[in-house]
Amino acid sequence: MPFEGFDDKRLIDAKAPRRDFLKYLGFSTAAATLAASCKIPVRKAIPYANKPENLIPGVAKYYATTYVQDGDVIPVVAKVRDGRPIKIEGNELCSFTGGGTSARSQASVLDLYDMFRLKFPQQKAKDGSFQEVPTFEQFDKLVGDAIAGLNGTSVVLLTETIVSPTSKQIISEFLAKYPGSKHVQYDAVSYSGMLLANEASGFGRKLPSYKFDAAKVIVSLGADFLGTWLSPVEFARAYSKGRKIDEKNPQMSKHYQFESFLSMTGSCADERFTHRPSETASVALALLAALDGTVTAPAIADAKLKQGIAKVAADLKANSGATLVVSRSNDMNVQVIVNAINNAIGANGKTIDWSVPVNYRQGIDKDMEDLIAQMEGGQVGALLIHNANPAYSYYNADKFKSALKKVRLSVSFSSKMDE
Incomplete structure (x- = not known):
């Protein structure tokens, strides 16, 4: 402010012309008037006239519930504040998920606040x-x-x-x-081929429980069991147990992946082999032929793929009873071959439990x-x-x-x- 006679010693003695004083006074008055004319939205805080029992405003409560959508079933805990769910987390007391959740279950709370939901029929x-x-x-x-x-x-x-x-x-x-x-x-996302193949193999029209934590060798034929296949939250928890090295027993499960495109599970595999989508059945049949001499192996043109199948078959034989083979295919014939592979390597009753079927897809x-x-x-x-x-x-x-x-x-x- 250009006060006349102002120096750095005494501000109280500074002199200002009357014109400057009126100028700044007018500006301040105009600014105050402008600010007063801007209406601020009124936000009313309405207290509870009849407060619900055991409810303290602002203090969250937690409820155990279950996320169920499109066959996915995940036990979760809902954080509720003032009667409104605001966050979903996994239930750590659940024996098969251990507190894990999926992206869909985390986002499910937003459905409650969807402005496009129908209010009436x-x-x-x-x-x-x-x-x-x-x-x-x-x-x-x-x-x-x-x-x-x-x-x-x-x-x-x-x-x-x-x-x-x-x-x-x-x-x-x-x-x-x-x-x-x-x-x-x-x-x-259909699993019809898998259900019908299990029925044709004598296990009934059902899906078994898979124990990835009990498998020393895991072979996936395109099944993205860490991302999208069946119950990835459950499988990821079990899979991680076999991938952690114990100092007293330093060994880790071996994971082979056969697939035609890169998946989340494929990126985590120890060894990954690629093939055309049309070769899925041939890969499964070649693997069965390497395990069971009574089956004729199909012709595999890719030398690297052929060597990979031979290596995987040898590893499966060496760890019989502690191995697991899964497939993403919805072709009943491919799934019948996979059932035969698991039977040949002794997976049934060990890493595959038919006595505890799951109902994710029917x-x-x-x-x-x-x-x-x-x-x-x-x-x-x-x-x-x-x-x-x-x-x-x-x-x-x-x-x-x-x-x-x-x-x-x-x-x-x-x-x-x-x-």
Whole structure:
């Protein structure tokens, strides 16, 4: 400020012309007026008139729950503050995950705050637009009346894999009211070939438990068991146990990976061999032939791949009973070969436990194909869809959408307007 006569000794004695004083006074007044004219949003703090029992504002509570989506089942702990879930973490008391979680389970808490979630049911009008149904009671009556007017045609419930025994019981009781109705389970990522191969091999239509921590030699035929295959959270924890060196017993599991593209699991392998996607069955059969002399080995043109198969077979033989072979293929024939390999190396009952099956995936591809054929033929009167979106994820989505138009009543229980 240009005060006249100001020096560094005495600020109190500095002299300012009247013009400068009025200038700065006017500026200060204008600035204060401008600041006062900017309205700041009012944020009201509303206290609890009737505070819930055992709740202290700002102090978080933790609840054990389970993340279930598309067949994935992960025990988690939800951090809740003032009645609102804000964070998901793994449950450290879980015996098979040990507190691990996946990216999907971590992000699942955001679904609770999705602004695009439907607040009320929607009904499709004749012009193709969707109109809001005011209450759920009215919606229930609309659906009930529509089902009652089907004149005996079947009701089909199309869902993701259901792992809850209680939910299956409710579904059975519901479908029992409508003769000829059925429940179809559909998995966007199908393991149908594996289920059917296990049934053909005499183990039943089920998936076994895999003990990666008990295997000294692990061979994966394209299965990304640390990233996406079946239960990666569970498998990663078990796999890590065999990869840690104990000073008293300095040994580590050996991991071989055969695949046609780089995966997270492949990047962690000790030795990785690449091949064309069309050669998956040949690699599996060549490995079985190296273990069982009664099987004829197919021709393998790649010399490096052929040497890798021979090396892996020798390692599997040397560690019989402590080995494991898994495959990503959804081809039933390939999975039958893999079952034969595991039988030859003594994995059943050791690193593969058929007595404790898992229910992560139960969908059969043929069931979905038969359903679409029935929809096209007008044999399905009502299709109720829960936690499945085949109009987006099915390999022939256009065929499904075309068949859906021939169903008299279709109800989607999706929380938002998807396909």
